[in-house]
Amino acid sequence: MNIITEPLSDPAFLRALADVVAVAIVAGVIGTFIVLRGIGFLGDALAHAIFPGVVTAFLIGANLLLGALVAGLATAAIMGLLTANERVRDNTAIGVIFTAAFALGVVIITSHSLNSDELEGILFGDPLGAGAWDVALTLLIGGGVLALIVALWRLLVMASFDPAGARAMGLPVVALDVLLLGLTALTVVVAFKAVGNILVISLMITPAATARLFTDRLAPMAALAAALGASAGVAGIFIAYHVDTPAGGIIVLTSTAAFFTAWLLAPKHGIVAQGIARQRGTLLRSAPEAVAEVILASPEIRAPHQASS
Amino acid sequence: MAEIAPTPSAAPEPNAMHARCLLLRDVTIAYGSRVVLAHVDADIPRSQVVSIVGPNGSGKSTLLKAIAGLIPLTGGEITLFDEPIARMRRHVAYVPQREDVDWSFPVSVRDVVMMGRYPRRGWLRRPTAEDAHIAEHAMERVGIAALARRQISELSGGQQRRTFIARALAQESDVILLDEPMTGIDAETHDRILELFDEWRDEGKVVLQATHTHIHGGSMIVLRRTVDPFAAEDFAHHAAEGGEHHEHHH
Numbered sequence: 234m235n236i237i238t239e240p241l242s243d244p245a246f247l248r249a250l251a252d253v254v255a256v257a258i259v260a261g262v263i264g265t266f267i268v269l270r271g272i273g274f275l276g277d278a279l280a281h282a283i284f285p286g287v288v289t290a291f292l293i294g295a296n297l298l299l300g301a302l303v304a305g306l307a308t309a310a311i312m313g314l315l316t317a318n319e320r321v322r323d324n325t326a327i328g329v330i331f332t333a334a335f336a337l338g339v340v341i342i343t344s345h346s347l348n349s350d351e352l353e354g355i356l357f358g359d360p361l362g363a364g365a366w367d368v369a370l371t372l373l374i375g376g377g378v379l380a381l382i383v384a385l386w387r388l389l390v391m392a393s394f395d396p397a398g399a400r401a402m403g404l405p406v407v408a409l410d411v412l413l414l415g416l417t418a419l420t421v422v423v424a425f426k427a428v429g430n431i432l433v434i435s436l437m438i439t440p441a442a443t444a445r446l447f448t449d450r451l452a453p454m455a456a457l458a459a460a461l462g463a464s465a466g467v468a469g470i471f472i473a474y475h476v477d478t479p480a481g482g483i484i485v486l487t488s489t490a491a492f493f494t495a496w497l498l499a500p501k502h503g504i505v506a507q508g509i510a511r512q513r514g515t516l517l518r519s520a521p522e523a524v525a526e527v528i529l530a531s532p533e534i535r536a537p538h539q540a541s542s
Numbered sequence: 543m544a545e546i547a548p549t550p551s552a553a554p555e556p557n558a559m560h561a562r563c564l565l566l567r568d569v570t571i572a573y574g575s576r577v578v579l580a581h582v583d584a585d586i587p588r589s590q591v592v593s594i595v596g597p598n599g600s601g602k603s604t605l606l607k608a609i610a611g612l613i614p615l616t617g618g619e620i621t622l623f624d625e626p627i628a629r630m631r632r633h634v635a636y637v638p639q640r641e642d643v644d645w646s647f648p649v650s651v652r653d654v655v656m657m658g659r660y661p662r663r664g665w666l667r668r669p670t671a672e673d674a675h676i677a678e679h680a681m682e683r684v685g686i687a688a689l690a691r692r693q694i695s696e697l698s699g700g701q702q703r704r705t706f707i708a709r710a711l712a713q714e715s716d717v718i719l720l721d722e723p724m725t726g727i728d729a730e731t732h733d734r735i736l737e738l739f740d741e742w743r744d745e746g747k748v749v750l751q752a753t754h755t756h757i758h759g760g761s762m763i764v765l766r767r768t769v770d771p772f773a774a775e776d777f778a779h780h781a782a783e784g785g786e787h788h789e790h791h792h
Contacts, residue, residue, distance in 0.1 A: 269647060319574060388665055391657050394647040397638045398706070401610040402661045402713070403631030449693045451648045 240474045249360035249427075249470050252368045253484065256420075256427040257436060257462030259375040261444075262382055263420050264437035264462075265455040266413060268445060270393050274324065277434040278331035279414065280421045282308035284338035284430050287355055292345055297355075298370060298422050305418035308334055313411070358429030358481030360470055367426045374423045378416050389413065390451060427466070428481035435485040436462055443492045446499040461491055563588045564609070564627075564717055564748050568618035571601070571608055578604050582618070584763055588716075591739045591749040596765030602752035603639065605765065606719050609750065610636040622717060632661045635710035637703075639721040645695055651705050652690040655680055658712030673712075680711035684734060700731035707738065718742060720751040 240246040267276045286304020290297050308330060315326040342352065354362065363371075382389065391399045392409040400406045417437070424433040444457035469484030497504050562585070569582040579601040586592060594602045607613045609620055611628055622630040635658070658680070659673040681687040684704040694702060703723065710718050723735055739760070742749050750763075 269644075384666075387657075387660065390649060390653070391660065393644075394649055394654075395638060395643050395657075397607075397610075397612055397642045398636055398709075399657075400612055401631070401634060401636035401638075401719070402657075403611075404661070404665065445648075449648050449695065450650075454648060 236475065237471070240471065243474075245361055245363075246470070246474055248363050248365065248368050249474075249480070250467065252363045252371050253360050253427045253466035253470055253480070254463045255368075255371050255375045256424045257440070257466040258459040259378050259420050260424055260433075260436040261440045261458035261460070261462040262379060262455045263413075263416055264439075264441035265444070265451070265458050266382075266389060266393060267417065267437055268441040269451075270413075273434070273438045275327055275414070276417050276421075276437055278327045279305060279308070279418055280430060280433045282331045282334040283418065283421055284335050284355075285341060287425065287430065288338045288341045291351070291355065292341065297425060298374075301422040301425060302419070304334065305422065306415070309411070309414055309418060353479060354429070355425075356429050356431050357479040358425065358427050358432065360427045360480045361474065363426045371423050371426070374419055378419050378423070381412075381416065385409070385412070428484055429479075432481045432485045435488060436466075439485070439488045439492050440465070443488075443495045446495045446502045462488065465491060562624060563622065564750075565621045565624075566609070566618070567621075569605070569608060569615060569620060570617035571604055571613060572616040577616070579608075579765070582763070582765075586748055586750075586761075588746045588748060589743050591743050591760040592751070592763055593755075593760055594750060594752045594763045594765065595754070600765040602765060603721055605763070606636075606721050606750060606752045609717075610634060610719050612636075632713075633716045635713040635715040635718045637706045637710050637718070637720040637723060640699070640702075640726050642721075643702075643706075645702065647694070649694055650690065651681070651686060651692050651694060651697070651701075651708075652677065654694060654705050655690075655708045655712050658709040662714065676714070677708075677712045680708040683711055684708045684738070698728065699726040700728040703727050703731055704734070707735065715747075717748045717750070720749070722753060723751050724753060724755055 264276075267273055283301040283305045286300040286302070286307075287297050288300075289295075289304075290300020311330055312326055315321050315330065316323055353359070388404060388409060392404060392406045396406050420437065421430075421433050424436055428436055440462035441454070441458040443461050444454045447457060448454050465488035466484050468487045470480045472478075472483045472487075473480035495503065498506075500506055564584075564586040566582050566584040566586075569579065570577065571579040582605060584592075594605055596602050604613060608615060609627065611631060611634070620627045622633060627634065655677045656669055656673065659669055659677060663669060663673055678687065678690075681690055684707050686701060686704045686708060689697065689701060689705075694705060697705065703726070707720075707723075710720075724732055727735075739749055
């Protein structure tokens with residue numbers, strides 16, 4: 234019991250707990266849209282693009298979140314400009330710009346010898362080092378992101394599910410896409426202290442991908458993703474508190490373990506359940522849409538197995 | 543269920559059948575430097591079912607998408623009730639081609655049909671009981687009311703098409719655009735869509751479908767390949783009166 238209660242009397246731990254849970258909830262919900270849109274690559278790239286902003290902010294003593302925000306928005310804008318040229322596909326632009334941004338971060342780091350603890354915090358997060366200000370900012374920005382998603386929920390669904398139909402109805406789909414990316418960038422920024430820059434995408438994608446294996450409904454999927462992420466977050470910082478490892482890594486590994494468990498054992502969409510269903514032939518629809526009726530027009534035409542006899 | 547009345551238009555009151563409804567003037571579309579459609583002219587009054595026909599790659603789907611506002615025009619203009627169609631989005635319903643929709647997306651049939659109400663209600667307004675009622679009626683009209691709570695991924699091709707047609711119905715639009723509505727569906731859905739074409743015509747709507755199978759007796763826009771680029775001919779009046787199937791002329 235001591236293992237549980239002891240950290241709970243430590244204010245630093247409580248701050249970490251609040252920070253990680255808040256981040257996981259926001260990341261789970263926005264991750265649901267990222268997973269359903271199939272833009273996980275874009276989300277990951279966005280996280281990397283923020284890297285030089287953070288490093289620069291760190292070096293000049295500015296707020297890290299602010300640096301991340303500026304870099305994220307700048308990169309998103311450059312992305313938009315590049316893809317306006319038809320020859321440059323989205324994934325191409327992502328590959329070019331976002332890795333370049335990350336490389337810039339690396340160059341900035343190595344040319345100003347940062348000590349390894351600081352570097353580790355930036356790359357992998359340091360929730361137990363979160364100050365009251367960090368937590369407050371997380372709650373504020375995270376709450377804002379969540380509120381906006383909830384307010385625009387129906388429109389985000391419509392734009393994600395059938396973008397062509399939505400545009401034809403006059404829905405500003407491109408603006409909503411940009412907004413989704415902007416909110417993703419904000420979430421990356423907010424998640425910084427909790428899991429760091431490299432691992433943040435995992436907190437968005439993995440819980441949502443896990444939830445997708447359990448449900449066919451959108452709102453339950455988002456809620457489950459948030460709950461799964463929060464659970465992994467809590468488990469992660471408890472372990473990190475007792476064993477001296479970066480919490481971010483533990484959180485991501487816990488979350489990944491949950492994903493593989495679901496991938497294997499989820500009731501309907503898990504590998505095992507599908508294997509059993511295939512064995513029993515219950516994967517087929519109960520009512521077939523069509524059955525073959527073979528009408529041989531002439532006695533001259535025979536079915537192949539009759540031909541040789 | 544009561545019959546629903548022809549949709550009143552918010553545009554300057556059109557003068558019965560002779561009002562200028564959907565007008566395509568010298569529509570030209572190019573992707574980069576490649577011209578896919580050139581000089582399409584069509585003046586389509588109310589109460590018309592128009593089939594856009596032509597060989598593969600002749601730009602049927604492209605023309606439909608242009609009318610739906612999904613592809614920018616390189617030249618020419620498209621107007622609805624004398625307004626640029628970009629400003630009339632609310633009056634145009636679009637049923638996308640099967641390939642353009644993510645069918646694994648976790649939404650229910652009712653969710654999809656209710657989407658048809660958003661533009662009319664205002665994007666940020668909550669749907670009202672009236673919206674729910676109209677959506678319900680739309681689902682009944684295409685025979686999918688019993689499937690309302692089903693996820694779209696669980697439906698057959700025909701049921702999925704009906705779901706999108708119900709969404710178009712719920713939009714209560716003046717113009718209905720359908721991209722290959724008859725592909726990948728069962729015979730019953732096929733027949734129901736044909737009936738709906740007649741009902742829509744009687745309600746004064748303009749229906750355009752990109753298709754391989756021309757609706758006998760309906761109007762046609764025939765797209766054909768010329769040396770360069772593709773050109774179009776409007777067979778609307780011929781076909782509507784005569785009901786004869788015209789292969790393209792030379």
